Amino acid sequence: MTGEARLEGVVRLEGVVAGYRRRPVLGPVDTELTPGVHALLGRNGAGKTTLMRVLAGILPPLAGRVLIGGTDLAADREAKRAIGTLAHRAALSPQLSVRDNLEFWARVRGLDGARRAARIREAAERFGIEGLLGRRTARLSRGQLQRADLARLTLTDPRVLLLDEPLTGLDPVSAERTRELVRSWGADRTVLYSTHSVPEAMTLASRMLVLGGGSLTALPVSRDPGDDAESSAYDLRTSRRGGAWERAEVGLDTTIGAHIAGLVADGIEVTDVRPVSTGAAATRTALEASIHRLLDDPS
Structure with missing residues (x-):
């Protein structure tokens, strides 16, 4: 072969x-x-x-x-x-x-x-x-x-x-x-x-890999133009339970990036994030916020 x-x-x-x-x-x-x-x-x-x-x-x-x-x-x-x-x-x-x-x-x-x-x-x-x-x-x-x-x-x-x-x-x-x-x-x-x-x-891209502090964080890119509902739920893979998935609910005044930053500040590693309910515009905004936050503060 x-x-x-x-x-x-x-x-x-x-x-x-x-x-x-x-x-x-x-x-x-x-x-x-x-x-x-x-x-x-x-x-x-x-x-x-x-x-x-x-x-x-x-x-x-x-x-x-x-x-x-x-x-x-x-x-x-x-x-x-x-x-x-x-x-x-x-x-x-x-x-x-x-x-x-x-x-x-x-x-x-x-x-x-x-x-x-x-x-x-x-x-x-x-x-x-x-x-x-x-x-x-x-x-x-x-x-x-x-x-x-x-x-x-x-x-x-x-x-x-x-x-x-x-x-x-x-x-x-x-x-x-x-x-x-x-x-x-x-x-x-x-x-x-x-x-x-x-x-x-x-x-x-259909997936983002953000590199910082020697670690890699994966973020998916949603491309569903028919779904314009507000993005409010995400699945995150964290180190809290040995790499298990967790569900995160975020409010309209909170981005997923802020939620990830809070977890990291508590010493919890986030290695992957996937939107559960996706609104095209909201998901894009949340994704950009997550990327910039990870780039600015990879710890």
């Missing part, structure tokens, strides 16, 4: 602790990523890039493990080939032309001559870089470099995509094309999308 086939399942982090020179900066993290778009939010230095590196198999965790479809990523190097990564710094050599860079990565991904040429042509057309193929990447603008790196990412068909601020430096047209691409990927692939923009994340 190929690594790509194994990656059809969920990505699961079990007790993952990560850091550098044996100094933890993240964790322990326990969560799972199912097919769909998951937005990763956090302040600078919160550990978003570290988490991405662990998921890509680049940085071994100090403790815990990453499972892809039930397979330990550290024990199956072939599985890494089916993970597509778009880092904050483009994975392109500045001394090579765009075409040579794409040729190199297509060979690394195992594409033969005929398929390699076709995939390079399709990727260049998708991101409008046909006229840049002969240019050295060192001479590209930030936006052009980002489009070339996205073309590199789409040469194959990865089932798990790790995107670190993919809209950085893109013009409005290219940014919208990328948003459409992320949405299409989320239909049948697992996408982790790092961004600093809460509105952008809420537009694209």
Whole structure:
């Protein structure tokens, strides 16, 4: 069975602790990523890039493990080939032309001559870089470099995509094309999308992962436009009873973020929140409040 086939399942982090020179900066993290778009939010230095590196198999965790479809990523190097990564710094050599860079990565991904040429042509057309193929990447603008790196990412068909601020430096047209691409990927692939923009994340993602203080909090995004009732009840997974679910009723003058902050102040960890009765506008407002409160005070 190929690594790509194994990656059809969920990505699961079990007790993952990560850091550098044996100094933890993240964790322990326990969560799972199912097919769909998951937005990763956090302040600078919160550990978003570290988490991405662990998921890509680049940085071994100090403790815990990453499972892809039930397979330990550290024990199956072939599985890494089916993970597509778009880092904050483009994975392109500045001394090579765009075409040579794409040729190199297509060979690394195992594409033969005929398929390699076709995939390079399709990727260049998708991101409008046909006229840049002969240019050295060192001479590209930030936006052009980002489009070339996205073309590199789409040469194959990865089932798990790790995107670190993919809209950085893109013009409005290219940014919208990328948003459409992320949405299409989320239909049948697992996408982790790092961004600093809460509105952008809420537009694209079905689930928010807020990183702060080394811990990860999951918040769902409700997308039921037909339900305009006031959101007043939530299920929270807390540490109060060994990770069991609890029901929280909040009044019209209280946001779920305030309720979460109160629990955290009492020493109770909240790891997941799900609305029970959802009103589209109220739920969005409560979700934004929760995200900003977690970003401002991750403790």
